[in-house]
Amino acid sequence: MESIIIGGGKIGYNLLKTLKERGYQVTLVERDRDICARIADELDADVICGDGTDLEVLDDAGIAEAEIVAAVTGTDEENLVICQIAKISFHIQKTIARVNNPKNIEMFKALGVDRIVCSTEVIANLIESELDREEYRIIQTFERGSMLLVELDIGHSHPWCSMVVKDLRLPQECVITSIVREEKVIYPRGDTQIHEGDKVLFITNHTALMELMDFLRDRRS
Structure with missing residues (x-):
């Protein structure tokens, strides 16, 4: 699964570096x-030189295989055009745009941009949650991306299925806030059992989230 970043400024550079470090x-x-x-020299990364609104350039960048396009140039108008090209010409399911002027947020939403953000850490977390969406989804970010509200789907084979909350091995910086079951919200106690089909919501940070996901994957293997 691949993502494409358009724009090699400070945000684009840091975003590329962050995602490469996360594998x-x-x-x-x-x-x-x-x-x-x-950038190619410093990060040993795949970098395409060209206009991000040019279809041939995007094709050379491998957009046909991409799941996510993040437009993070310094120009709101260009970011909007890139996201629309990705949606219309290449049928990209998820587009993320940097917005410099808050007045443009509603326009971006109205024209179909999926997520509108400005922080490097927030964009990185959004891309990662989409690429790994079978495991979890980041619902909201707080404190400039340092705090995450995460939703975890519980299938029949999930390690948490049929366990009670007090027996879960959670990182210290991870707190379960609620469980959504058949459209009803449950505020769990220690003896609350997690059922197949539940959506478990918790507050955490990125480091603790990665630690938890690694633990759950090990339990499944």
Whole structure:
């Protein structure tokens, strides 16, 4: 699964670096040749030099295989155009756009951009949650992305299925806030049992989330 970042400025650079460090396949598109050369050299990353609104450039970047496109240039209008091209021309399911002017947020939403954000950490978390969406979904972020509200789907084979809350092995920085069961919200106690089909919501940070996901994957294998 691949994501494409358009824009090699500070946000694009840090976003590329963050996702590569987390082990994801990601390509960056930037029109400035000097910036492309520097980023490719510093991060040993896949960098395409070209206009992110050009269909041929996007095709060269592998957009046909991408699941997510993040437009993080310094221009709101360009980010909007990129997201619309990704949706209309390449049928990308998830687009994320950086917005510099808060007045443009409603327009971006009305024109079909899936997520509108400005923080590097928030964008990285959104991309990661979509790429790993079978495991969890980040519902909301707080404190500039340092705190996450996460939703976890419980299938019949999930390690938490049929367990009670007090027996769950949770990182210290992870607190279960509620369980959604058949459209009803349950505020769990220690003896609350988790059922197949539940959606478990919890507050955590990124480090604790990765620790929890690694633990759950080990339990499944």
